[in-house]
Amino acid sequence: MKLGLRGQERLRLLFIYTLCAVVLVWALAPIYWVFVSSISTRKELYARPYKIWFPSQPTFESYQTIFTQGAKFRAGGFSPTADLMGAGLRNSIIISVGAAGIVTLLATGAGYAFARMRFRGRNLIFLLIMFMLPLPIWVSLIALFFLMSQLGLIDTLLGLILIFVTLLLPLAVWMMTTFVRDIPAEIQDAARVDGANRWRLLYSIILPLARPGMVAVFLVAMLSTWNNFLIPLIFTRTNDSQPLTIVLTLFIGQYEVAWEDMSAAAVVTMLPPFLMALFFQRYLVRGLTMGAVK
Amino acid sequence: MSENRLLKLAGGKQTGRAYMRRPTSDSLYVVIVLAPIVLMIALFIYYPALDTFGQSLTNRNLRIRRPPKPVGAENYLKLLNDDEFWEVTGRSFQVVIMTLPLEMVVAFSIAMLLNQRFPGRGVVRTLTILPWMLPGVVNGFLWGWLLNGEYGALNGLLYQFGLISEYQVWLRAPEHQIFWVTVVQTWTRYAFPTIILLAGLQSIPDDLFDAAKVDGANALSRVRFITFPLLLPSFGIALVVEFIAAFQIFDVVWTLTAGSSAGGSINPFTKTLMLYNYELVFRDLRVGLGAALSYLILLMSLAVGMIFVLRVYNQGVQEA
Numbered sequence A: 001m002k003l004g005l006r007g008q009e010r011l012r013l014l015f016i017y018t019l020c021a022v023v024l025v026w027a028l029a030p031i032y033w034v035f036v037s038s039i040s041t042r043k044e045l046y047a048r049p050y051k052i053w054f055p056s057q058p059t060f061e062s063y064q065t066i067f068t069q070g071a072k073f074r075a076g077g078f079s080p081t082a083d084l085m086g087a088g089l090r091n092s093i094i095i096s097v098g099a100a101g102i103v104t105l106l107a108t109g110a111g112y113a114f115a116r117m118r119f120r121g122r123n124l125i126f127l128l129i130m131f132m133l134p135l136p137i138w139v140s141l142i143a144l145f146f147l148m149s150q151l152g153l154i155d156t157l158l159g160l161i162l163i164f165v166t167l168l169l170p171l172a173v174w175m176m177t178t179f180v181r182d183i184p185a186e187i188q189d190a191a192r193v194d195g196a197n198r199w200r201l202l203y204s205i206i207l208p209l210a211r212p213g214m215v216a217v218f219l220v221a222m223l224s225t226w227n228n229f230l231i232p233l234i235f236t237r238t239n240d241s242q243p244l245t246i247v248l249t250l251f252i253g254q255y256e257v258a259w260e261d262m263s264a265a266a267v268v269t270m271l272p273p274f275l276m277a278l279f280f281q282r283y284l285v286r287g288l289t290m291g292a293v294k
Numbered sequence B: 001m002s003e004n005r006l007l008k009l010a011g012g013k014q015t016g017r018a019y020m021r022r023p024t025s026d027s028l029y030v031v032i033v034l035a036p037i038v039l040m041i042a043l044f045i046y047y048p049a050l051d052t053f054g055q056s057l058t059n060r061n062l063r064i065r066r067p068p069k070p071v072g073a074e075n076y077l078k079l080l081n082d083d084e085f086w087e088v089t090g091r092s093f094q095v096v097i098m099t100l101p102l103e104m105v106v107a108f109s110i111a112m113l114l115n116q117r118f119p120g121r122g123v124v125r126t127l128t129i130l131p132w133m134l135p136g137v138v139n140g141f142l143w144g145w146l147l148n149g150e151y152g153a154l155n156g157l158l159y160q161f162g163l164i165s166e167y168q169v170w171l172r173a174p175e176h177q178i179f180w181v182t183v184v185q186t187w188t189r190y191a192f193p194t195i196i197l198l199a200g201l202q203s204i205p206d207d208l209f210d211a212a213k214v215d216g217a218n219a220l221s222r223v224r225f226i227t228f229p230l231l232l233p234s235f236g237i238a239l240v241v242e243f244i245a246a247f248q249i250f251d252v253v254w255t256l257t258a259g260s261s262a263g264g265s266i267n268p269f270t271k272t273l274m275l276y277n278y279e280l281v282f283r284d285l286r287v288g289l290g291a292a293l294s295y296l297i298l299l300m301s302l303a304v305g306m307i308f309v310l311r312v313y314n315q316g317v318q319e320a
Helices: A005-038 A061-068 A084-116 A122-131 A138-151 A157-181 A185-193 A198-209 A211-227 A230-235 A244-253 A259-279 A281-293 B002-010 B016-020 B024-056 B074-080 B083-114 B121-133 B136-146 B153-160 B174-189 B191-202 B206-214 B219-247 B251-256 B273-283 B287-319
Strands: none
Touching: A005 A259, A005 B083, A005 B121, A005 B136, A061 A084, A061 A259, A084 A122, A084 A157, A084 A198, A084 A211, A084 A244, A084 A259, A084 B024, A122 A157, A122 B024, A138 A157, A138 A230, A138 B024, A138 B273, A138 B287, A157 A211, A157 A230, A157 A281, A157 B024, A185 A198, A198 A211, A198 B024, A211 A244, A211 A259, A211 A281, A230 A244, A244 A259, A244 B136, A244 B251, A259 A281, A259 B121, A259 B136, A281 B121, A281 B191, B024 B287, B074 B287, B083 B121, B083 B174, B083 B191, B083 B219, B083 B273, B121 B174, B121 B191, B136 B153, B136 B174, B136 B251, B174 B191, B174 B219, B174 B251, B191 B219, B206 B219, B219 B287, B273 B287
């Protein structure tokens, strides 16, 4: 049987969409399932054999539970975690927004300097900042823990923000340097002839033009900070500073804690990255691949 | 000469002269902008890195109340003669060796698919990349729950289709635990090699394929003789980055199989180098020994990274 051109195209698309379906199931099924778990009633979720792929009576009870009472034990009663979720959410937001904001400011200023100015030691300083980008920072973290204890910065939001800003700086500076470099030099030359100094140039010429770059840096920094687990694992102790990634593992540690509650906690933890990945993916992919490839 | 090069680096098209006469406000600007950055990096990265190395040469142990004494290379020798160290190192390499091929096959297949033209490609691409952007600890949890022996969805699904007659505890046997660790690591990371390979695919000119078609090459040999050789550099980048990610796996294991809350012990069957190192320093408080291990991990990462790069590079040069 011979297929016309349109028939062939249709067959091709059918084939492609079938493969797409397989890929999307692989990518999204675990996420879908944890979301379903978080809005299921316990009775449906614990049915054996399980065959409900969407709850008949979706409920947000688990979300309410984890924020007001803490996670409940399967046998009944609550683990003493009532404040953990609320505090974790607050800490995660403060740390990631704080670190991202500071790193964006610092990197924009530095990016301008590296891209447009000549000064003694320029290459050396750039190299010193970039050298750590591909290096595993684990060797620094061990002694950094003792340094932070001496500074009294263990288990503080300030300590976490300082560490994250430092770790994010190389990538951020590098991104901003390339972004500023892409701005035509002629524009600032004109302003310079008019007698504008560096600060004025940065503020009125570079900043508006580099805004997409700054947004990218901010988003990448915020996502990396929000998702990080190792740093808060080492540098936090209590819910004064523990972010959601840590809170989630505290729930999991208790074997008896109800799965629907833990699922709700997992959904809350991944919601901001999930939304950022949906709506700002272009920015994020560019920044994250730059960081990895260099 | 070098000044011209600098200028080119700086991106300016101006002549050197305009930059030579720099006003004083410039140096003030540079100092104000760069001082905090240099200070933070020196204080929080370079100084601690050196300090860790210094501690790796002492017998510092916070469990024992004694001032740490310098012991030379003893910690390094102790590790190299320790069975647990080799066991854990072997396991880390096992994770790498199992993860990388799986990841590359998944990434290459998806990249080939996304390289086709079809309506809705952008949406599929966006959704495909999602797992990479989620927190690793969440990914470990997602899969741990999916694989749960009592109520997990995988059991439910397979049971419903009659593929298993009884619920399985997927994460019971140690070798199964390692297997699932690599699957979850693949799920977490495959998006990155996909993006890199997709970019590589899109940079291959269509003419090459057209010419091959005219010469009568079938689809398979087109992939073998055009796509693969031209993608080698992309594979190289992806492999190096993914090697480091898999070799230093931590978050995913922590929530999938490490089975530990604060204070609990770490599951020995999925203990990889990073978890071992964390345990030594922050659980056992054997700081000197742990510091030495951190430097061994650094050396191994760098060495293997270099070998990968050189291999792929040489191969690329030969085939080209």
